Amino acid sequence: MKxxxxxxxxxxxxxxxxxxxxxxxxxxxxxxxHELHVLxxxxxxxTTRPFEEYEITVHHVPVGYxxxxxxxxxxxxxxxxxxxxxxxxxxxFELVHAHDxxxxxxxxxxxxxxxxxxxxxxxxTEDGRSGIHDKxxxxxxxxxxxxxxxxxxxxxxxKDFSDEVKxxxxxxxxxxxxxxxxxDITRFENPKFFVDRKNYLGDWEKLVLFVGRLSxxxxxxxxxxxxxxxxxxxxxxxxxxxxxxxxxxxxxxxNGKGLAHKAYFTGFLDEKLLPSMYQAADLVxxxxxxxxxxxxxxxxxxxxxxxxxxYTGGLKETIVHEWSGLHHYNANPKSIADQINRSLxxxxxxxxxxxxxxxxxxxxxxxTKIANWTSGVYGKAIGLW
Amino acid sequence: MKRALILxxxxxxxxxxxxxxxxxxxHLASSGMEVHIISFGERDEELKLSDRVTVHKVHFMLHxxxxxNWVMLMNNELKRKGRELFExxxxxxxxANDWTTAPAAISLSQLENVPLCVTIHSTxxxxxxxxxxSSMIADMEYDLATKTxxxxxxxxxxxxSLVTDYKIPKEKIELIPREGQWQERIAQAxxxxxx
Numbered sequence: 247m248k249x250x251x252x253x254x255x256x257x258x259x260x261x262x263x264x265x266x267x268x269x270x271x272x273x274x275x276x277x278x279x280h281e282l283h284v285l286x287x288x289x290x291x292x293t294t295r296p297f298e299e300y301e302i303t304v305h306h307v308p309v310g311y312x313x314x315x316x317x318x319x320x321x322x323x324x325x326x327x328x329x330x331x332x333x334x335x336x337x338x339f340e341l342v343h344a345h346d347x348x349x350x351x352x353x354x355x356x357x358x359x360x361x362x363x364x365x366x367x368x369x370x371t372e373d374g375r376s377g378i379h380d381k382x383x384x385x386x387x388x389x390x391x392x393x394x395x396x397x398x399x400x401x402x403x404x405k406d407f408s409d410e411v412k413x414x415x416x417x418x419x420x421x422x423x424x425x426x427x428x429x430d431i432t433r434f435e436n437p438k439f440f441v442d443r444k445n446y447l448g449d450w451e452k453l454v455l456f457v458g459r460l461s462x463x464x465x466x467x468x469x470x471x472x473x474x475x476x477x478x479x480x481x482x483x484x485x486x487x488x489x490x491x492x493x494x495x496x497x498x499x500x501n502g503k504g505l506a507h508k509a510y511f512t513g514f515l516d517e518k519l520l521p522s523m524y525q526a527a528d529l530v531x532x533x534x535x536x537x538x539x540x541x542x543x544x545x546x547x548x549x550x551x552x553x554x555x556x557y558t559g560g561l562k563e564t565i566v567h568e569w570s571g572l573h574h575y576n577a578n579p580k581s582i583a584d585q586i587n588r589s590l591x592x593x594x595x596x597x598x599x600x601x602x603x604x605x606x607x608x609x610x611x612x613x614t615k616i617a618n619w620t621s622g623v624y625g626k627a628i629g630l631w
Numbered sequence: 632m633k634r635a636l637i638l639x640x641x642x643x644x645x646x647x648x649x650x651x652x653x654x655x656x657x658h659l660a661s662s663g664m665e666v667h668i669i670s671f672g673e674r675d676e677e678l679k680l681s682d683r684v685t686v687h688k689v690h691f692m693l694h695x696x697x698x699x700n701w702v703m704l705m706n707n708e709l710k711r712k713g714r715e716l717f718e719x720x721x722x723x724x725x726x727a728n729d730w731t732t733a734p735a736a737i738s739l740s741q742l743e744n745v746p747l748c749v750t751i752h753s754t755x756x757x758x759x760x761x762x763x764x765s766s767m768i769a770d771m772e773y774d775l776a777t778k779t780x781x782x783x784x785x786x787x788x789x790x791x792s793l794v795t796d797y798k799i800p801k802e803k804i805e806l807i808p809r810e811g812q813w814q815e816r817i818a819q820a821x822x823x824x825x826x
Contacts, residue, residue: 385696
């Protein structure tokens with residue numbers, strides 16, 4: 247099938263998680279025999295080039311100045327639509343696959359002019375990310391609704407998240423599909439780049455790792471509040487925070503507790519180093535208060551590392567309690583500390599959970615499997631069944 | 632019979648651009664063309680102004696956070712209706728009014744390979760260029776003026792703005808003030824573009 251995928255970011259441009267998702271998904275779809283064209287934002291020039299050795303063509307469209315992100319998405323939409331009309335004369339796409347609200351204006355514009363059906367993947371919602379509290383956030387919420395309304399099929403990345411989408415936008419049940427994210431396990435097999443544990447902690451210390459944007463949504467403050475109780479029982483533990491975001495703010499919180507020597511903030515870490523970072527960790531913590539999917543848990547498991555994470559959203563599915571990791575109560579520092587302590591208490595249990603997690607990722611969360619499900623949704627979108 | 636598609640942001644009595652579009656439609660029709668007007672409306676409806684002039688109002692339900700974003704999304708409905716009418720009746724050209732119908736006008740003419748005419752009633756530069764979206768609106772006016780075969784303006788001021796601020800070639804612009812037989816002049820010029 248000939249598919250036109252619209253995403254505001256695609257490698258080498260990577261800012262959020264959508265770039266990686268679109269990269270892995272389009273590779274897997276291409277392997278399955280689909281012909282993928284990716285339409286994405288490009289800095290200054292209008293360029294078209296093949297993507298690595300895969301059967302994927304990437305079209306970059308430039309966008310000029312815009313006063314805010316919503317208006318920018320409108321300009322991006324117009325640029326993408328014009329490109330799509332031009333491409334459609336030669337390529338004859340069968341559907342357009344849009345990711346998140348940023349390319350909703352593009353996808354709908356393409357649908358109205360070329361009559362292609364839309365498959366719309368929602369990765370998160372504005373309501374979950376920041377709440378709807380003014381005209382601006384309401385407009386983003388409206389665009390998300392507009393996407394679900396105009397789409398022929400909707401894909402959500404989590405089961406709980408499907409319910410959230412249903413509650414917010416009331417799409418017909420038969421349009422809504424749950425397809426989890428996948429993990430490229432080959433990245434974790436023989437990483438070419440390594441982090442050196444010695445750079446971060448003493449060899450007597452245990453590495454408790456947080457990976458993600460340093461923000462309220464990711465629950466970083468609850469983890470910091472849990473630190474004293476963990477250190478009381480496990481003075482040999484050390485907390486590494488990997489990711490960009492409000493670095494100074496969280497560093498300040500740690501310093502305020504007098505625990506600066508027990509925490510290290512790496513800032514943004516090159517993606518090539520991440521697999522080895524996960525492998526170096528004794529335990530990964532994902533204390534998010536809102537998480538549609540929770541890829542961190544699966545990435546940790548792919549590196550055979552167990553996870554302590556919130557019982558919320560996608561983490562409910564990506565962690566199996568006491569089997570591939572441990573759940574703690576959402577936004578609850580005492581519960582976070584208890585579960586970290588439980589797992590630090592028992593090394594062999596940790597290894598067992600890590601191995602279980604790895605097997606589960608290999609079985610249930612491979613991109614091949616996800617590409618198969620996605621193909622099914624494509625088939626439904628163009629009326630094959 | 633030649634057929635023309637006119638796009639207008641709205642179509643209501645007393646509204647400046649509506650009256651303008653209506654006048655042009657009537658004159659194009661009397662020169663022997665079939666004319667369809669698409670505009671935003673409070674509900675989807677079809678009005679027959681005469682045997683040869685039909686108005687299609689399309690509704691769009693989102694309110695948006697500002698006028699610019701609303702225009703961008705509302706244009707999707709103009710595109711949808713335009714595409715539908717292209718399939719049903721087919722057109723020899725598209726006629727647009729100002730930047731507010733530019734996204735649909737440009738897409739439809741690109742999609743169907745038909746010539747485009749536009750009246751730019753005033754440019755963003757003339758209006759002061761002092762709004763958050765001014766730069767985006769000016770980009771769109773530039774895009775519109777570049778993609779069309781003919782640009783009509785009503786005043787010397789607009790013509791000067793297009794030439795000096797937007798670098799649009801003078802030959803492309805025709806100054807037709809709203810006096811005397813202006814509708815006939817536009818209808819005639821439009822008709823020759825859509826030959």
